[in-house]
Structures are given as structure tokens and as C-alpha cells.
Amino acid sequence: MNDNNNNENIVLPNGSDLVLSVSPHVSNRDNTRGIMLKVVLALVPAMIAGVWFFGLDALRVILLTAAFTVLAEALWCAMLKKPVKANVFDGSALVTGVLLACNLPSAAPWWVCLIGAFIAIWLGKQIFGGLGRNPFNPALVARVALLIALPAIMTTWPTPHNDAETSATPLGIVGTTTKITGHSQAARQNFQTVDNSSSLKEYFIGNRGGCLGETSAIALLIGGLALIAMKLIKWQVPVCFIGTVAVITGATHLLAPGVTPGPLFHVMTGGLLLGAFFMATDMVTSPISTRGCVFFAIGCGVITSVIRIWGNYPEGVSFSILLMNALVPLIDRWCLARPFGYTVKREKA
Amino acid sequence: MKESLFTFKGGIHPQNDGKELSRNAAIKPAPLLERYFVTISQNAGKPPKPVVAPGDLVKKYQLIAAADGFVSANLHAPTSGKVKGIVEVPGAMGLAVPAIEIEADGCDETVEPLPLLDWQNLDAKTLLDRIAACGVVGMGGAAFPSHVKLSPPPDAKIDTVILNGAECEPYLTADHRLMLEHPTDVLEGAAIIGHILGVKKVVIAVEVNKPDAIKTLSDSAQKYGVEIAPLKVQYPQGSEKQLIMAISGRQVPSGGLPMHAGCVVQNVGTAAAIRAAVIDGRPLIERVTTVTGEVVKHPGNWLLRIGTPVIEAVKLAGGVTAEPGKLILGGPMMGFAEKSFKVPVAKNTSGILLLPHETAVNYESGNCLRCGRCVEGCPMKLAPALLCTAIEGGRYDLAADNHVMDCLECGSCSYNCPAHRPIVQYIRRAKAEIRKKAKR
Numbered sequence: 121m122n123d124n125n126n127n128e129n130i131v132l133p134n135g136s137d138l139v140l141s142v143s144p145h146v147s148n149r150d151n152t153r154g155i156m157l158k159v160v161l162a163l164v165p166a167m168i169a170g171v172w173f174f175g176l177d178a179l180r181v182i183l184l185t186a187a188f189t190v191l192a193e194a195l196w197c198a199m200l201k202k203p204v205k206a207n208v209f210d211g212s213a214l215v216t217g218v219l220l221a222c223n224l225p226s227a228a229p230w231w232v233c234l235i236g237a238f239i240a241i242w243l244g245k246q247i248f249g250g251l252g253r254n255p256f257n258p259a260l261v262a263r264v265a266l267l268i269a270l271p272a273i274m275t276t277w278p279t280p281h282n283d284a285e286t287s288a289t290p291l292g293i294v295g296t297t298t299k300i301t302g303h304s305q306a307a308r309q310n311f312q313t314v315d316n317s318s319s320l321k322e323y324f325i326g327n328r329g330g331c332l333g334e335t336s337a338i339a340l341l342i343g344g345l346a347l348i349a350m351k352l353i354k355w356q357v358p359v360c361f362i363g364t365v366a367v368i369t370g371a372t373h374l375l376a377p378g379v380t381p382g383p384l385f386h387v388m389t390g391g392l393l394l395g396a397f398f399m400a401t402d403m404v405t406s407p408i409s410t411r412g413c414v415f416f417a418i419g420c421g422v423i424t425s426v427i428r429i430w431g432n433y434p435e436g437v438s439f440s441i442l443l444m445n446a447l448v449p450l451i452d453r454w455c456l457a458r459p460f461g462y463t464v465k466r467e468k469a
Numbered sequence: 470m471k472e473s474l475f476t477f478k479g480g481i482h483p484q485n486d487g488k489e490l491s492r493n494a495a496i497k498p499a500p501l502l503e504r505y506f507v508t509i510s511q512n513a514g515k516p517p518k519p520v521v522a523p524g525d526l527v528k529k530y531q532l533i534a535a536a537d538g539f540v541s542a543n544l545h546a547p548t549s550g551k552v553k554g555i556v557e558v559p560g561a562m563g564l565a566v567p568a569i570e571i572e573a574d575g576c577d578e579t580v581e582p583l584p585l586l587d588w589q590n591l592d593a594k595t596l597l598d599r600i601a602a603c604g605v606v607g608m609g610g611a612a613f614p615s616h617v618k619l620s621p622p623p624d625a626k627i628d629t630v631i632l633n634g635a636e637c638e639p640y641l642t643a644d645h646r647l648m649l650e651h652p653t654d655v656l657e658g659a660a661i662i663g664h665i666l667g668v669k670k671v672v673i674a675v676e677v678n679k680p681d682a683i684k685t686l687s688d689s690a691q692k693y694g695v696e697i698a699p700l701k702v703q704y705p706q707g708s709e710k711q712l713i714m715a716i717s718g719r720q721v722p723s724g725g726l727p728m729h730a731g732c733v734v735q736n737v738g739t740a741a742a743i744r745a746a747v748i749d750g751r752p753l754i755e756r757v758t759t760v761t762g763e764v765v766k767h768p769g770n771w772l773l774r775i776g777t778p779v780i781e782a783v784k785l786a787g788g789v790t791a792e793p794g795k796l797i798l799g800g801p802m803m804g805f806a807e808k809s810f811k812v813p814v815a816k817n818t819s820g821i822l823l824l825p826h827e828t829a830v831n832y833e834s835g836n837c838l839r840c841g842r843c844v845e846g847c848p849m850k851l852a853p854a855l856l857c858t859a860i861e862g863g864r865y866d867l868a869a870d871n872h873v874m875d876c877l878e879c880g881s882c883s884y885n886c887p888a889h890r891p892i893v894q895y896i897r898r899a900k901a902e903i904r905k906k907a908k909r
Contacts, residue, residue: 130766130784130787130788131766131788131789131790132780132783132784132788132789132810133764133780133783133788133789133792133793133796133810133823134792134810135796135808135809135810136792137792137794137826138793138794138795138796138806138807138808138809139794139795139806139829139830139831140563140806140807140808141795141806141831142806142891142893142894142897143801143802143803143804143805143806143878143880143893144801144802144803144880144883144884144893145795145797145801145802145804145806145822145824145828145829146483146485146639146801146802146824146828146884147832147883147884147886147889148481148484148884148885148886148887149484150887151887151888151889152835152838152887152888154887155838155840155887206833206835210835249836250836251835251836251838252835252836252837252838252839252888253836354841403838403839403840403841404838404839406839408839408841408844408852408854408855409841409844409852410841410845452852452855456852456855456871457844457850457852458850459723459849459850459851459872459875460710460714460720460723460848460849460850460875461710461720461721461722461723461724461725461849461875462722462723462872
């Protein structure tokens with residue numbers, strides 16, 4: 121017999137407010153907003169590097185773009201009578217804003233930030249039904265639209281620590297070189313000016329021209345590794361993306377040094393690290409299975425390399441991710457695992 | 470030992486398994502109550518037919534409802550007293566279900582016991598008849614009649630019996646305490662099952678978060694010709710198909726039964742009930758149930774009679790410290806939410822779980838982020854996110870093509886979902902719609 125029954129004053133539940141629901145009754149504590157805020161946090165090192173190298177102008181672009189994307193989200197939801205607060209507070213617009221800012225030159229005027237923000241949120245995301253429904257990475261949609269519409273502004277790169285001057289990006293120099301000299305011995309010597317051990321060191325810390333959030337390899341690595349450690353991205357994506365670019369550019373460089381600089385140069389310049397860690401890994405626009413993500417990332421790497429080596433644009437990361445985004449439904453269908461209980465034999469029969 | 474743990478692919482690892490609340494509480498007997506409500510339909514298959522009328526006097530262990538056909542199970546009186554009648558009691562999801570109400574006379578007088586059986590020298594048929602007579606059903610959750618499960622068709626080649634002591638559901642510790650405190654009941658039950666099926670390999674599979682139970686069982690396992698297999702702690706390790714995979718490395722084919730992989734799986738509690746039925750001639754009228762949850766004053770494990778209203782079990786546990794937000798029969802992953810504390814304990818009530826308001830909230834669900842955590846967690850290697858999106862759009866055909874019918878409803882996907890999407894709920898809807906269509 122249970123003795124403590126008699127001694128204690130037992131409080132019995134009255135069952136007045138029992139919640140009925142189907143199982144499971146417990147859940148992981150993670151939520152959408154938490155994920156989004158962690159991604160923003162992971163971008164903080166890159167943003168700090170941006171402000172360090174490009175000054176307060178970079179901070180201006182970040183704040184303006186973030187504010188405009190949140191505004192665009194709120195406006196759209198208000199217009200369509202969707203819950204404004206829930207949509208703004210899920211943090212996804214903030215992530216898009218911060219990512220877009222990282223993809224802009226620090227000299228971008230306020231109205232470019234504004235147009236970019238509205239393209240990203242309205243045309244990149246909400247028109248498809250909002251968070252989770254967009255086939256393309258919204259920040260990249262905006263970046264590419266701006267790049268095509270406003271090529272001059274989008275390729276005006278302030279020199280680090282000196283926003284009065286502009287300079288070409290390392291990839292831009294390589295692109296111009298090959299246009300002038302063709303793939304030749306002369307080009308090979310020109311590559312040396314941007315692809316040498318001292319300049320590679322500068323690229324590693326981020327002291328080069330480029331979009332404000334893409335230049336510092338070390339800052340992007342810190343943020344990217346944090347995302348991997350928090351299991352917010354699949355490590356296979358950056359590894360396969362960067363690895364593919366390194367292998368293709370490395371092989372090309374080895375076979376024909378006059379065609380393109382070495383693999384380390386390619387990994388640390390342009391937007392490869394930003395794209396591989398923060399944009400190709402976007403949950404919404406990448407394949408749902410890990411196996412699919414491997415193919416997706418390799419595809420990104422191939423397209424990036426092809427554009428960089430033989431294309432008209434000096435940089436191909438944005439295009440490669442967008443093109444692969446379009447293939448995601450196919451990859452998803454192709455890479456679904458064979459469910460438990462379906463042996464090879466049964467499936468073929 | 471670590472590297473040789475048995476397991477399967479996929480699944481989840483709940484952050485808070487809640488087992489510490491009741492894991493060290495020894496099984497306590499429950500005092501006799503004034504009234505019991507024995508739910509009639511508490512086995513998988515056809516419900517039995519009541520064989521008592523209002524006013525009848527019954528004794529403990531007396532048959533009160535007889536199996537209606539093969540896939541059905543007998544019900545017995547939990548104590549001696551008077552049958553008040555067939556009344557409606559609250560059941561799963563707030564629906565009213567019929568139950569036989571018995572008013573105890575306080576004597577707890579038993580019927581003439583069934584003869585003790587010398588099982589080693591008897592054939593399977595005799596033993597199966599006894600198990601059926603005693604109304605033994607699967608006590609892990611599905612409540613499938615045991616005599617049916619132990620009568621595979623003659624062409625089935627069964628070579629392995631697995632006793633499920635994984636107890637992978639968070640919070641539950643009833644099987645743990647049973648294995649720890651009554652190891653010989655479980656082991657002897659295992660040996661009887663092996664004897665019935667004529668199988669040499671009998672394995673008791675236990676998750677390694679119960680090291681004391683593994684040790685106790687191992688100490689005398691050899692005597693009964695039983696093996697003990699340590700399992701990795703991973704939900705849903707105790708799911709039949711995943712357990713067979715973990716132990717034998719075989720896949721139960723889609724739409725198939727464990728026997729198609731040469732296995733029969735029984736819960737450890739069921740094994741103990743089979744032993745009681747065969748050796749002691751005791752019908753199944755009581756079971757070990759964990760009464761637990763953050764708001765329960767003294768969580769623990771009790772030997773409750775079938776028909777005990779849940780409120781009485783909560784009373785045994787010292788009541789509550791706060792009004793609970795959810796009452797669950799079973800575990801938090803696959804158990805059933807109840808609307809009333811009057812719901813009676815059934816043969817498959819492994820746990821009575823009272824969750825606080827904070828965890829019982831209905832989450833606002835958002836759009837799918839396609840993060841893939843449901844795909845990683847799915848032990849059946851399905852793509853729950855894609856199924857869910859298809860079902861949301863009314864495309865049950867697409868869900869069927871993507872094997873929605875193979876879903877176990879283990880809840881790993883919903884557990885993992887950062888957008889808190891009710892994935893299992895959608896999948897159940899699709900299954901119901903697809904079955905409805907197949908019938909037409």
C-alpha cells in the first residue's frame with residue numbers, strides 16, 4: 121500500500137484543460153526563427169571584415185539592405201493580408217537582407233539597396249508563396265538582376281581601406297587579361313601579379329576588392345564552420361562545391377597554365393566561399409537529401425569553373441547556384457532513397 | 470561493448486528522455502479499488518463479446534468477455550465483485566467506448582485456478598490455447614493477440630524470436646523495471662515463446678541506457694537458452710521493423726510481416742504475461758505501468774489492474790504539482806492524448822504521462838523550410854517533407870507513389886521539424902484517404 125497517500129494532501133488534476141492532439145507530443149526545441157538568427161550570427165564575422173576593409177560605407181549598405189528587405193516583407197504581407205508580425209519575425213527576410221548586402225559592393229547607393237531588397241523579397245520569394253516555396257535563392261535573384269541591370273554600379277569596387285579609390289577584383293583582372301591576350305604565355309605572366317603567395321595571404325584575410333561580405337576567407341570560414349558545427353548546413357555542400365572548383369581549375373592550370381590561375385586563387389577570390397557556405401547551402405533552394413546536395417554542389421562547382429575559365433563574366437558563383445536551384449526538383453526526385461523494406465529485387469520486378 | 474551495439478539507420482535522439490523521473494522507482498502494487506472499468510475493445514482485431522450481465526457476481530480471473538473469432542482476446546475480471554453493467558467511458562481522442570463496470574466486494578476472491586502446465590513437455594497447440602484463454606495481447610502498444618502472433622502459417626520459416634526490451638519511448642520505465650525486478654519471468658517467458666515456435670535463437674534486445682537490466686538478465690540468460698543483445702539508444706529502436714533490422718540485419722519487406730523476415734517480436738511484458746498464463750494459469754488482469762511526467766508529484770511504476778481509472782493511478786503517484794496540459798497513455802512519441810482522467814488502464818497502457826502546459830502547447834506550424842531533418846530522421850527512409858507538401862495540396866496519389874503507406878507514424882519527422890509541421894497528422898490523413906479509395 122502507498123502510505124504517503126494518507127499523510128499528504130494530494131492535489132488531483134481536474135483535467136479541465138487537457139489538450140488533445142495526435143502524436144508525437146514532444147518536439148525538438150529548434151524553430152525557424154532560431155535557425156534564421158543563427159545564420160545571421162554566422163555572417164557576422166564576414167560583415168565585420170567587410171566593415172573593417174571597406175569602412176562605414178559597408179555598414180551603411182548592410183543596415184540599409186537589411187532594413188529594406190524587412191520593410192519589403194512587411195509591406196507584401198500587409199498588402200496580401202497575411203500575418204505581418206509572424207512573417208517578419210521568422211527572421212527569413214533578415215537573412216535575405218544580410219546575404220544580399222554581403223553580395224553588394226560597399227559603394228552601392230541607397231536606391232540600389234532598396235531595389236535589390238524588393239527584388240529579393242517580392243520577386244525572389246513572396247511571389248512564389250513565401251518562405252520555403254521559392255525555387256531560387258532570393259538574395260542571388262536580386263544580385264543577378266542588379267548585376268545585369270546596373271553593371272557599372274555593381275562592378276565598381278572600392279579599394280580596401282580607401283573608399284575614395286576603386287580597383288578591379290582579382291578575378292576581374294584575370295578576366296580582362298584573358299580577353300586582351302587570350303589564353304597565352306603572356307596571360308600566364310599576368311596571372312602572376314594576382315596569384316602569388318603574398319597576394320593569396322591578402323585574399324585569406326580579405327584585403328582585396330569585391331563585394332563587401334565575400335572578400336575575407338578567414339571570416340567566411342569561421343562562420344561556415346560554425347554553421348556546420350550547429351548542423352544548420354550539410355558539410356557536403358561547401359566541401360563538394362569548393363572541391364570541384366579546386367579540382368577543375370587546378371587541372372586546367374596544371375595542363376595549360378596560360379588559361380587560368382591556380383586553384384588556391386580560385387578558391388579564395390570572388391564569391392566562392394560566401395556562395396559555398398551561405399548560399400548553396402540555403403535549405404529552401406537546395407536538395408532535401410544529403411545525396412542530392414552532393415550532386416547539387418558538384419554541379420555548382422562545374423558551372424562556376426566553366427564560367428570563370430571560359431565565360432564572359434569573370435565570376436560565376438551566383439549564376440551556378442541559380443542554375444542548380446532550377447534543377448533541385450529533378451535532383452530531389454532522382455536522389456530519393458529506396459525506402460526501408462524495398463529490396464532491389466522487388467523494386468525491379 | 471560500445472562498438473558492437475545493435476542498431477538501425479535513421480531515427481532521432483530525444484534531448485530529454487524523462488526516464489530519470491521514474492527509472493529508480495521499484496514496481497509497487499496498487500491497493501484494491503472500489504470500481505474497475507474494463508474496456509471491451511482493447512485488443513487489435515475484433516473486440517470480445519461480454520459474457521456477463523448486470524448483477525452477476527464474478528470472481529477475480531473470471532472470464533467476462535469471450536474472444537469473438539481468432540483475432541480477438543478474452544477479458545477477465547480484475548477482482549471479485551458485482552457486474553454493474555456496460556457503461557460508456559472516455560477512450561482515445563475523447564470518444565466514448567463501452568466498458569464493463571465491476572464493483573469490487575473487497576475480498577479479491579479468485580476463481581479455481583487453471584492447472585499449472587509443464588510447458589517443456591507440451592506441444593505448441595496446448596500452450597497457444599492457454600495463452601488465448603488467458604487473453605494475452607501485445608503489451609508494448611499494439612495489443613495484438615499473442616496467440617495469433619505465435620501461430621505463424623506452416624510455410625513461414627521462423628528462426629529468430631526477439632523480445633523487445635528497447636523501451637525507446639521517452640519517459641517510460643515499466644519494461645525496464647520489469648526486466649530488472651523480475652528477470653526470470655521475462656527469461657522464462659522468452660523460453661516458452663521459443664519452445665512454441667520451435668526456434669533456437671531467442672534474443673532479448675535492450676537499449677544500453679538500462680545497463681542494470683542488461684546485467685541482471687545476462688546473469689541467468691544462459692540457463693534459459695536466451696541471448697541478450699545491447700541496443701544503441703536511438704528512437705524508434707523498439708519499432709518492430711527497426712528492431713528486426715538491428716538484430717538480424719534483415720528487412721521486413723514493404724507490406725510484409727516480421728515472419729517474412731523470419732522473426733517474431735514480442736514485448737518483454739508480454740513474455741512475462743505469457744509465462745504467468747502458462748505456468749501459473751493466471752489470465753492477464755494486471756500490468757506494470759509508468760505513471761510519470763514533470764507535474765506528477767512522485768513518478769514511479771505500479772502494478773495496475775486492467776480497468777483502473779487513470780485518476781486512481783495519479784492518486785497513487787501522489788497527485789500533481791500543477792494542472793497538466795496533456796494526458797497521454799503510452800509514451801510521448803506514439804502515445805494517445807486523452808481528454809479525461811476517467812479513462813481506464815488497458816492491457817497496452819505502458820505509461821500514464823502528464824505533460825506540463827509549456828510542452829503541451831499547440832505549436833504554430835510554419836512553411837516547410839526543406840531543411841531535410843525529417844528525411845534524416847525517418848527510419849523508413851521516406852521523404853516526409855515531400856509527402857507532407859503533396860498531401861497538403863491534396864495529391865494523395867503522389868503521396869502513395871512515394872510510399873506513404875510504409876510510414877510507421879513513429880513521429881521522428883514531426884519531432885525534428887523546426888517549422889513544427891504536423892507531418893504525422895498529414896500522413897495519417899493520406900493513409901485514411903488512400904484506404905478509403907482502395908475499398909471503393
